[in-house]
Amino acid sequence: MSKNVTLYDIVLSCPTDIDEEKNIIDNVINEFNTTIGESLEIRLNLKHWSTDSYAQSGGAAQDLLNKQFIDSADMIICIFGNRMGTPTKLYDSGTAEEMLKAINNDKQVFLYFSDTPVSPSDIDLEQRKQVTSFRTKVEEMEIALYKTYNSLDDFKAIITKDLNLFFLQLKTFSQEINKYSETSNLCLSGIDESNLNQHIILDNISKKLNKIISDKKDDLIILIDEIKNIVIVPIIEIDDPKIHSSSIIKPEMTFTSSKVTPYMYSKSSQSIITNFAQNNNLDLGKDFFSLGNLKTIENVFHVSIMGGSRYSLKGADEEIHKQKLLEKLQTKVLKYLDWVNYSNEFENINLIKLALSNTGNIFQSDISVKLKFLNTNFIEFKDTNPPGKHIIKEVIDNELIDVFFGETNSVNINAYDGQTNKISNIQVQQPILPGYQYIPEYTDLVEEYFDSHESLHFYEKFEQGQYIIQKYHFKELKQHTNISFPTALLFRGKLNFLEIEYEIISKENPHKIESKITTKK
Template structure:
């Protein structure tokens, strides 16, 4: 059925060197429209000179853009990389002019600085202008300042911030119905509270859980050594010099051979010179194996060994890189007299106490991703997917996510809660959706705490789109 919608025009303003990131902006807007937009009957429309302008004479280029569509936009997403752009009649670049127009009109500005580019070939004067503008923009505290170092991160960064901007815009509207006002009066008799849990009981104090790995590396290494000895005890003959016309000699895959060899070197294990020899084992038509039972057994054992070695390397990688980390699970409880809608939780914690593990998960080498399946990650951090929550389609280990080519995308999604740093305070922003009266719901991800931290204190703020009140508090260990 037809429905009425409200359209907001979103201007993309950027110099040409970051224009190739426009697809990430477009995808972020599409995601917003398919999620928050559908719920609120709102549509965000992307505007940019390449799609929103027409030929016109008698005015400067920037003046034409301003009159045709720029000044009618509601939001601007400004992106800078290594170039500042070409000067206009009033400003050092068209992007700067458009941003200043929005700031002067009191409109929303999302200022994004791409910090992961190779700027060696960029005109130094252009790069200097970008840096000066960034410092001026930061010192004047204008708009929202969003740095990012990977191009693909722009999409998820914008999704989070567009959602937060719009939901708080809705919350700030003054056209509340009488029924809603009465509901809010009742709400203030109770509260939305943040508490912590060990997944068994909820506490008003900080409860930290140990990070325990469900495997014994020493035993695994012993098992690997025994399997190496078993393989070496299998005797096969020397390969024949020639094979038949429709036969191909069987050899160990290079990546398997490399994994086993490296493991042996790192653990002081000497491999026999013929360790990888499969004798006269051949592949004939239709991939059938032709050879002795010993040769077939050796091939199968080497393949199993290679898989176990790769899995062990990943396990050791996690153990080495997540030492000294504890988990803090958080929950929100609803003690108000109405359902909380579109609940946002902001956690503030000192930088020295906070550990951000995204780099650990992203550091898994490409060659090992085929052994990092959902079950492995699920068991590596105990209970990490125990809570259910609703944010961008489910949790990290949802079966709909393939564990191979989409691993990086999923990990980015999972760890990319909105994060800001102000002086020595880290601010984490989570959306937990709706929460019914009397219910308790987990925040989407545990907070990773440095194990050696003492006197930890975190502050929290909780807002709901249907409650004109911000609930605040703090927890200490």
């Protein structure tokens, strides 16, 4: 019956004074292959430069040995006695180079130092000193756990136990990984609107804001047409007190406490509306700002702390109605312009939303996710410009920060399950007199605006050289479900390609999942 046997190449690396140990290792590995190795379906293949290298030119001896069989080996057994060996270009000896390179490449190293008795006449003191110094370095650098032996029998027992334990644990670990991979699969997914995608999706909120801007523009055009359709009939003022038309201004009724002047719609206000019309190819007509004989009445004895307005209007109903519509139009144009500027702020900013997906068959809990990506083009939300003063309260009241930059909650994607960081919008206000309305300062609204986004920060952030590291925590994730990350990532500029590395660990799977998600090439 055929079997799938895993073959491991093990290199024996040692100076020339280690001789009898080589024969012991040969015997131990042969015994392993016919006993434990047979049951584990593992076979060990021992290699040594004396039997597995060939004469070659074109480089330093150690470099050629590395290329022939050492670099491709799965693990290495290193033994030091009383000799360090011959130095190489960069290392204390060939054995030291092979060992340190194996460690740097995350390969298993079995390291041993011989303390067997040796005749003093057979010891090279300088070589012995180098071995002692190297042993101290290994301890100080904390790069390996080594063992010592006092006799050849001691060495045989130690190497036999080490090989058996290592491969028994390796097989067990491999079986756990295979079992896990069959039942569980945690990964990251991109979010495209409310749907999942295997790639990162680059979104842009300007597209969503453009819909708002388009609706605002349509409302302005309708309002402009309404104002243009208002007909102002010129009225001749008559001083005859016998005429009592409500549409006629009667100067004799103006009290000395009031000051009456012709109403003047400011040039700056006209300019705001006119510029909007010109930019959108709208014809206002020559009488668009004409308000007939509309007058402004100023109460010269008005006391501001009593509330109300110091000014009032007097004129025909059509004149007063048109004036109010013009004021409304100006306010709407200013809001429209703020929406355009807000959209322009994010026109060159990519918005990325991610989800954690469990495509496996087991429930996952206490999940830690670490994201790692280049800091190139990455920007913090706090580094963007806030909305203008005419719309910032509307943005806050409608919770557009959550809508645009927060989590996704749809049929296929659950909302983030972390603890809430929501900042209360309740503000302590100073007592105000009746008739007055509290209007928050723009600076206060800006602070509230950025606080709204800060409340979405359910992660820890670190900087590591040219990389940004973000750490998230998810309470749980059922089988075949997805959960949104709490906030979107922002990247400025044109991105030809973006890669986000990630690591995932859960209570049910302590083994780290390492992968990456990218934009579609």
